[in-house]
Amino acid sequence: MSDPHLGLTVTHRRYVPYAHAHYGGALVDGAYTLGLFGDVATEVAIVMDGDEGLLAGYTDVRFLGPVRAGDVLEATAEVVRIGRRSRELRCTARVVARAEPERSPSAARVLRPPLVVVEAVATLVVPGSAVTP
Numbered sequence: 824m825s826d827p828h829l830g831l832t833v834t835h836r837r838y839v840p841y842a843h844a845h846y847g848g849a850l851v852d853g854a855y856t857l858g859l860f861g862d863v864a865t866e867v868a869i870v871m872d873g874d875e876g877l878l879a880g881y882t883d884v885r886f887l888g889p890v891r892a893g894d895v896l897e898a899t900a901e902v903v904r905i906g907r908r909s910r911e912l913r914c915t916a917r918v919v920a921r922a923e924p925e926r927s928p929s930a931a932r933v934l935r936p937p938l939v940v941v942e943a944v945a946t947l948v949v950p951g952s953a954v955t956p
Contacts, residue, residue, distance in 0.1 A: 844892035859898035893922025
């Protein structure tokens with residue numbers, strides 16, 4: 824019998840502030856997106872196990888496109904495997920809107936389709952006391 828949490832998906836959206844740009848072209852470092860993956864993984868653990876759990880690590884991290892200040896970034900974690908105390912998550916980050924300062928200082932547009940910028944597989948671990956039998 825399959826666990827009903829298999830396929831559970833959590834999504835957060837966040838505006839990327841200009842204060843987070845560290846590089847030319849208003850680029851934001853990759854750690855910013857990995858931090859968002861940690862946030863959605865924490866919510867997955869709370870929903871599944873009633874505990875924040877611990878993000879133990881990432882595998883297969885791929886940076887596929889730039890994240891820039893002024894982007895609206897969407898981070899999603901989907902549960903793809905459930906172990907006794909671990910959960911494997913497929914994490915995806917998409918830019919759903921992007922600033923267009925060349926048009927005007929406050930110009931932006933919605934990206935259709937969104938631009939996939941980071942993909943990763945994460946391992947989430949929950950304490951034995953949090954795991955429901």
